[in-house]
Amino acid sequence: MRKFTSLAAAIALLTGCALGPDYQARTPDLPDQWPEHELLGQDTGDWQQWWTRFDDATLNALVERALNDNLNLQVQIQRIEQARAELGLSNANRWPSLSAQANATRERTPETVSQTGTEYISERYAVNGVLSYELDLWGRLAREREAASALLAQSVFGTEAVRLNLITDVVTTYFNLRAAEQQLAITRETLGTREETLVLEEVRYESGASNPLSIRQARASLESTRARLPQQEQRVHELRSALAMLVGYSPRELLSELNFGDAKLTEIELPDSVPAVLPSELLQRRPDIRAAEEALVAANARVGVAKAQRFPSLNLQALGGSVALDSDNLFTAPAEMWSVGANLAGPLFDFGRTRSRIESAEAQLAQAEAQYQLAITNGFRDARDALVIYQTSDRRVEAVRRQAEAIEETLELAELQYEAGSIGFYELLDAQRGLLDAELTLSQAMSDRLAATATLFKAMGGGWSMPRS
Template sequence: MIRPRFRLAPLLLAPLLLARCAWLAPDYKRPSLPLPDRWNGAAAVARDDSEWWHSYNDPVLDQLIADALKDSDDIALAKNRLSQARAQYGYAFANQLPAISVVGADAYGQVHLNESLPIPQKMSNLGFVGGMLTYEVDLWGKNASLSNAAKAGVRAAACAEDAARLSVSAGTAKLYFSLRALDAEVAILEDAVRTQDELLALVQRQYDVGAVDALLFQAATERRDTAHAALPDARDQRDRAESALAVLAGHSPKDIAQNDISRGRDLYDLTIPEPAPSVMPSQLIERRPDIAMHEQMLIASNFNIGHARAAYFPSLSLATLAGVNNIDLNNLYRATTRSWALPAAMAAPVLDFGRTESGVKLARAAKNEQVVLYQQSIRTAFKEVRDALLAENTAADRDNSDTEREKAAETRLHLTTLRQAEGWSSRIDVLAARSTLEQEQLTRVAARLQRLDASVDLYKATGGGFRMSR
């Protein structure tokens, strides 16, 4: 008896050899935009800003950002989306490979044969046990297109996670700077309240003896009331900043309720980085995670066109079935016959009333949308870098100017105090000079905060150490 020889290896390799023998996805070309050769008003400085927040030299800030990058809800959501994208890619990739399954069937019945055959016609078990291998030959790259689109989706999700990390780190830094500025503002307003209380008390005594008129007394009263009203608002803003920072850093509900945020260096002791981008304009496209994300989404949409086009062409499916058959009342699984089959099926579209054409049009429109979003992200990136550079220059000028004004107010207070000691000025003159100094201090706090925020914005606008590696 000659038995057919069944070999599984050639059947497994054949589909892989037939796959990807045609390709319908358009060739991808990165959309180009004219880029400047250099930044206006600033030259790029080569520096390592992979962990840019260390440049402020505040260990508390470093720890807050480390906590935020580890426990932030926004980053946790981005990581989950990345896991979903990886699972989707795994599914799409596996869809290109054969599927192997076990097949078993059992039935109890009677087979009616020709009466001339010398075989008893009796009730019997009809059984089959075997394996099945199924595979859709990817002649037109349909499944490969889906797999590559899903792979680009993984890269896009990874870039989105990096964008979330950059946003969280920048947001944490700016909130921390706001908190330190509000700490300084509260301290100044507390001094201002004491100054205005003392000043009003002196004016009150003069008013009681008729040395000053009611208008001067009313003006002193209004200044005192303004100082008292500003202090609770500043304290409330400081508490809200602490709560927001605790949430962003991923602290526990207990820590959020206690508003227990550590403090590091004072506002004026923080190191301000040099106001210059760390990349050339041509490097910005590779450094911004949002730009990289939009490009990967564009690549995915390009592959989706190939998947949609494949619906115009026939699909070829292969199936291999091998096993044992038995017609045996006493022992179902004692093989009486062995069989195998290699069927193939092809289905070709004839009339789908424009369904495939509409699918291709939809895929092309989706790609055109991604082109616009990609180009828009580049324009937005260059705008943000330019705005950050301008804001840094403006904030630096304002900070320097307000510093000089504060020094002048300090000198005036010092001279007025000396004149009081010599009898040339009154206590009211000293308190008025102190009030002027306190106003200049508040102005300088705002200027220093603006300068720190501008430096963070520049780091964020230039990608903050992001490198496209996935």
């Protein structure tokens, strides 16, 4: 009895010990604060749906549909289900398995091997239940569960990262589309003005107030403006197709007329602040960083799995049931049978297979460590670049707006002086071309500033928060 107790205590002690390193969270060298930035405010309101801060109903509807219908996001969601099923399998391995088996045989024994010298026919019936259980002596099963749990978390965080990227892509593509539509409208409006200028110049020529060169210059300016249209129309078409793909349009919808409303770029609200988060909080807010850390946890656990495979496994088995030569005797007291046993098996000579598995697992752990550090570095680079890009895009919008206003004033003065005969037609055309270029540049600059704001939301972790388990 004392020996049995000692054996049971030893087994209990071994089953509570897991080989391999326990995961220790890394503490990277992080700055205490972000550089001072005008957009990083103290607004602590609800920023989970940060795209609604642009106050555009069409954009909100597109993001909502993308979250429901985008195929890439659906693939990621199914990967979560796969990881959850694999975790369930690892959890099931903790417990004994109970199986049932039944068999019936009818056998003819020839006289050549019969002990009685005559052939005979025998029957055998058996119904058994088998209970088997593997003692986790070295923590292999525990490490497998740890790895499976981390991979599930990685799938969840990876899906959140895809979701955040998808929202940002929809938002920035929508802004680019509105800018392209505005540029197309500006060019078409300018084309109409150029046509009127050509007609007026032809009237002036007939009255002797102009010359053939001015006519040709007016016509060249008209055709130059007209030549911009095909490329701008193609740009609008491509952006509509890209946006339709992002939000999950069906093939039938893609081949139909794509209509995303008639909202104007100038009507989109620009958020005046973004919630300021500490650099240390970025590690928890960025789902891509969280996913990389969970991959590191899984790789760390797989080292323990590989090390545990060097040692023997102990399997316990119990069998009970009924065996009889006649089916009528099954489940009677004389037909009862049982057996208990244990099986201890492990590698002796595997010619380096186990060692290679351990070295492979350790190499994968080193890779996961480097990828985690890279994810952190990329996250902070994204945040830094987003802050700088927003600042530069904001200054660019203001500079181009002042440029456009100055050119517009110049054009008004040029028209007056041309009517008075103080300047030639070329100077007037130069002012007109300058205004068109400035208006197109201003439209793109406004789109870039809106996109920079969305990118900053993404770099700071968006409106993402820790998913509930």
